[in-house]
Amino acid sequence: MKSSQSSPADGPGTFDHGGGVRSLRVPIPDNPLGHTLVYVVDTDRGPVLIDTGWDDPSAWEALTSGLAACGTSVEALHGVVVTHHHPDHHGLSGKVREASGAWVAMHAADAAIVRRTRGTRPERWYTYMADKLTAAGAPEEHIAPLRTTRTRRRTLPGLAPALPDREIVPGEFLDLPGRRLRAIWTPGHTPGHVCLHLEEEHPARLGGHGRLFSGDHLLPEITPHIGLYEDPDDDTVTDPLGDYLDSLERVGRLGPAEILPAHQHAFTDAPSRVRELLAHHEDRLTGLLALLSVPLTAWQVAERMEWNRPWDAIPYGSRNIAVSEAEAHLRRLVKQGRAEAVTGSEPVTYMAV
Known part of the structure; x- marks a missing residue:
């Protein structure tokens, strides 16, 4: 259920959650999510941000004006804790650090992605994505733009994200004097x-055990994208959906009194929301199995899965995301022994077992 504990602070888009925690709405340009909720947590050494928002002038203006409405400033920040490396969360971290001298902390697995992203030429990513989509059975007309010089020169967000200078260690308290995070x-x-x-x-x-800043992991009304972990230089067969479902159960067992997510709004009853999400993904897996009564490529699976709009209305970039999500669900079914790749098929097709 939606939390009723949040109250407006001194400015639009700024909310006081009590106990030295406030949130700022930082816009995401041209994105249906609208904004990222950036949290300001007071500590004995100054305020610390949880996430920073997209690297865009409008986002920077919202961040700085929001901090002013909270009675502080970018220059006063002590640190930045990044829930994950995506540009709507980590985008402004470097600019914040330049203005304040604040440290930036991130989990080692996402820090490795940041280092790889900074060191990989855009052309390498386009080639990698073209190869991945070819293997998934995408039609040539969809892959062709990735091979053109014009497309290769496009500016992609997050190609030079800030390198973190502290590591977030799971299970440990962060170094925030006066807080237990x-x-x-x-x-x-x-x-x-x-x-x-x-x-x-x-x-x-x-009632419950404290509060949980949930990033994109646990959201009140929508489900986060769960796709393959993309790495041009690593062919490890990962299981992101399995990771996510296991993580959901772990968070549900924490039993926090309130969840403060990175999008939408604060809410309560984490165990109930976890059960809904577990059921949602099981329904998707079951529906996918029904599709796999005949051999299908990952692209064909994505075309047939239920999305928030018809396949023909899904934009180009979003189709790539949808295919990655379809592949993550296929990986889960294969790992569970409920589906398998058809031997000798190229591009690879899958069938229910």
Whole structure:
């Protein structure tokens, strides 16, 4: 259920959650999510941010004006804790550090992605994605733009993300004087996604165990994208959906009094939301099995899966994300022994067992 504990602070898009925790709405340009909720946590050495928002002038303006409405500033920040490496969370971290001298902390698995992203030429990513889509059975007209010089020169977000200077260690308290904020490793949305458990009494004395900054892991009304962990230089067969489902159960057992997510709004009853998400993904897996009564490529599976709009209306980039999500579900079914790749098929097709 939606939390009623949040109240407006001194500015639009700024909310006081009590107990030295506030949130700022930082816009994401041209994205249906609208904004990232960036949290400001007071500590004995100054305020610390949980995530920073997209690297865009409008986002920077929202961040700086929001901090001013909270009675502080970018220059006063002590640190930045990044839930995961995606640009709507980590995008402004470098700019914040330049302005304040604040440290930036991230889980080692996502820090490795940041290092790889900075060191990989855009052309390598386009080639990698073209090869991946070919293997997934995508039609040539979809792959062709990735091979053109014009497309290769496009500017992609997050190609030079800030390198973190501190590591978030799962299970340990972060170095935040005066606060008890424990890192909970929750891979799935990304390999190094973390939730942050504020192990302090809820300011409104809600029943449960503290508050959970859930990043994109646990959201009140939508499900995060769970796709393959993309790495051009690593062919390890990962199971992101399995990671996510295991992480969900772990968070449900924490029993926090309130969840403070990175999108939408604060809410309560984490165990109930976890059960809904577990059921949702099992329904998707069951539906996918029904599709696999005949051999299908990952692209054909994605075309037939249920999305928030018809396949023909899904934009180009979003189709790539949908295929990655279909592949993550196929990986889970194969690992469970409920489906298998058809021997000798090229591109690879899958069937229910």
